[in-house]
Amino acid sequence: DIQMTQSPSSLSASVGDRVTITCQASQDISNYLNWYQQKPGKAPKLLIYDASNLETGVPSRFSGSGSGTDFTFTISSLQPEDIATYYCQQYDTPLTFGGGTKVEIK
Amino acid sequence: EVQLVESGGGLVQPGGSLRLSCAASGFTFSSYEMNWVRQAPGKGLEWVSYISSSGSTIYYADSVKGRFTISRDNAKNSLYLQMNSLRAEDTAVYYCARDFLMIVGPDAFDIWGQGTMVTVSS
Numbered sequence A: 001d002i003q004m005t006q007s008p009s010s011l012s013a014s015v016g017d018r019v020t021i022t023c024q025a026s027q028d029i030s031n032y033l034n035w036y037q038q039k040p041g042k043a044p045k046l047l048i049y050d051a052s053n054l055e056t057g058v059p060s061r062f063s064g065s066g067s068g069t070d071f072t073f074t075i076s077s078l079q080p081e082d083i084a085t086y087y088c089q090q091y092d093t094p095l096t097f098g099g100g101t102k103v104e105i106k
Numbered sequence B: 001e002v003q004l005v006e007s008g009g010g011l012v013q014p015g016g017s018l019r020l021s022c023a024a025s026g027f028t029f030s031s032y033e034m035n036w037v038r039q040a041p042g043k044g045l046e047w048v049s050y051i052s053s054s055g056s057t058i059y060y061a062d063s064v065k066g067r068f069t070i071s072r073d074n075a076k077n078s079l080y081l082q083m084n085s086l087r088a089e090d091t092a093v094y095y096c097a098r099d100f101l102m103i104v105g106p107d108a109f110d111i112w113g114q115g116t117m118v119t120v121s122s
Helices: none
Strands: A004-007 A010-013 A019-025 A033-038 A045-049 A062-067 A070-075 A084-090 A101-105 B003-007 B010-012 B018-025 B034-039 B045-051 B058-060 B068-073 B078-083 B092-099 B109-112 B116-120
Touching (some): A010 A019, A019 A084, A033 A062, A045 A062, A070 A084, B018 B092, B018 B116, B034 B078, B034 B109, B045 B068, B045 B078, B045 B092, B058 B068, B078 B092
Parallel strands (some): A010 A101, B010 B116
Antiparallel strands (some): A004 A019, A033 A045, A033 A084, A062 A070, A084 A101, B003 B018, B018 B078, B034 B045, B045 B058, B068 B078, B092 B116
């Protein structure tokens, strides 16, 4: 199975900061990489699909990039409502998720 | 409003069975592939199973293969997960999730239910 190594596992940043999360696949997955946001007690929400495509209705401060094995998720200016855990997910068979990154406000 | 609502979770003894349901509304259910994804308490997300729009193609995670069965009834706009031989490690919130990219196999999940809790314990 393809392993997804997501880092950091947690981070603390100030409102307005640029936040970057990385995800590394154990083998080439092309652009088969999605990003989700999960707030406590809620279901995950799709933010980015196919590495860099913003899901409809998602604020433009969220972005994604990468291909092959190395991927990056960025929040350009952290907002209080962005406090959540973020997961990468690859869909080369079988589908797997990264371990998650918990984002907190400093 | 596009919505998925799960039901059927609860407390079950190890070795027992449970059937989860997911009721879909607000979209043409029969046109979409569907999935089950679970999350153990305090842990990350784990994909469990996928079913194509017609039900003809099904995939399972190795951790549940041979014990869980996914099915759907397009006339009732419903998705199901029959879980047998349950183990403590199956304890989790179970989400049904709509497949987004319309390619064969699980890809991205754009609509999720609120989840239903399954606890396997004696």
